[in-house]
Amino acid sequence: MKHVTIVVPQGNANLSSITGTYEILTGANAYWQRQGNRPKLAITVAGAVPEVKLDAGFITVHPTLIGTVKKTDLVIIPSAPFSLKLIGENKELIHWIKAQYLNGAEIASMCTGAFLLAATGLLDGKTCSTHWSAENRFKQMFPKINLQPDKLVTAEHGIYTNGGAYSFLHLVLFLVEIYFDRSTAIYCSKVFQIDMDRTSQSPFFIFQGQKNHGDEVVNKAQIYIEQNLRERISFEALAAELAISRRNFDRRFTKATGNTPVEYWQRVKIEVAKSALEKGRKSVYEVMTEVGYSDDKAFRDVFKKLTGVSPLDYRARYSKAF
Structure with a gap:
């Protein structure tokens, strides 16, 4: 026993x-x-x-x-x-x-x-x-x-x-x-x-961008990412705008948030997409373009990687319209 x-x-x-x-x-x-x-x-x-x-x-x-x-x-x-x-x-x-x-x-x-x-x-x-x-x-x-x-x-x-x-x-x-x-x-x-x-x-994640890290440079970068979801962000240019080398920028960003800049960008996009899909009023294509994706396969791949399900399955599970 x-x-x-x-x-x-x-x-x-x-x-x-x-x-x-x-x-x-x-x-x-x-x-x-x-x-x-x-x-x-x-x-x-x-x-x-x-x-x-x-x-x-x-x-x-x-x-x-x-x-x-x-x-x-x-x-x-x-x-x-x-x-x-x-x-x-x-x-x-x-x-x-x-x-x-x-x-x-x-x-x-x-x-x-x-x-x-x-x-x-x-x-x-x-x-x-x-x-x-x-x-x-x-x-x-x-x-x-x-x-x-x-x-x-x-x-x-x-x-x-x-x-x-x-x-x-x-x-x-x-x-x-x-x-x-x-x-x-x-x-x-x-x-x-x-x-x-x-x-x-x-599928149950709610991404919450880590902002209580005390790194003002990273905080400015996070705000920029969140406000420019539909744009093609150049992190090289963003680092230069913040007067920091790209290598140091990546290191500080990852240490502060637990995500690389690209991962953070993807997570914010997918969190916004999830919220839109939950409302059920827009198609997957409309949601995809609103968060800055033009490639359907790329959007579906990132969405499934971060949520474990496809955008269609997520919409069917959580949308009131279904």
């Missing part, structure tokens, strides 16, 4: 990712036993303090103290609203998570729980995901980690992460398949009504 520990961080952890994980794993265990098998998992909810208040104090959780959990096989870190205070309040928990991994446990983080996992140092040099809205902050704080925010689930060296919000359900299904089997995962998919095998959270 494998021992699973769902941890409860201090700092208003997301209740649904704790209870949802517990319910699905318990359901998988029950289904497994109904097939004539012995239980696969023993599940504990644990924390560094005996009482944690969640949801603005409306819910109180009384976890088992982590000090009493000497050995576990899988640690699950729920989502929690990120702040530096969150890491400061959970130093004991962070140390315990790292010690468990070094003692052979696997680790799974959900959404912004990746910040707590990253604070252990275990993700350095590895790939992970988190909520798309936390991308810039995460990259700034943990530059040694290969963040892949388009990925719904990542798995590397016994460490599992997932994207944002309720996509934690897909990570739990993934873990069910690992710790039980495919048929049990399918059963849970049907009972809890979770789509199987979704791999990307890209």
Whole structure:
């Protein structure tokens, strides 16, 4: 039997990712036993303090103290609203998570729980995901980690992460398949009504240009890009206008925003295109030309690269006109 520990961080952890994980794993265990098998998992909810208040104090959780959990096989870190205070309040928990991994446990983080996992140092040099809205902050704080925010689930060296919000359900299904089997995962998919095998959270991205970096030159460049979407921008000329070499411009822009100038330009264009497609009043061709594309294939390729779906599929999914 494998021992699973769902941890409860201090700092208003997301209740649904704790209870949802517990319910699905318990359901998988029950289904497994109904097939004539012995239980696969023993599940504990644990924390560094005996009482944690969640949801603005409306819910109180009384976890088992982590000090009493000497050995576990899988640690699950729920989502929690990120702040530096969150890491400061959970130093004991962070140390315990790292010690468990070094003692052979696997680790799974959900959404912004990746910040707590990253604070252990275990993700350095590895790939992970988190909520798309936390991308810039995460990259700034943990530059040694290969963040892949388009990925719904990542798995590397016994460490599992997932994207944002309720996509934690897909990570739990993934873990069910690992710790039980495919048929049990399918059963849970049907009972809890979770789509199987979704791999990307890209269609749900809302690109937010990073502007709190303090680099005035880059800020001016961002504003220029956003105000000239339909134009053919020469970044060589833009760098010269800002009295900076092209090489230095690219370096500073990438450091400040997490994107190269060309990537930023593309992301802004596609975000505007997404908004227009959601309204449903214009054709894909009209939207394409409004954001400065003249090549249909180039537009479709960039759109699908950044969202995971074609412009037509995106319009069909989100437009009120459909």
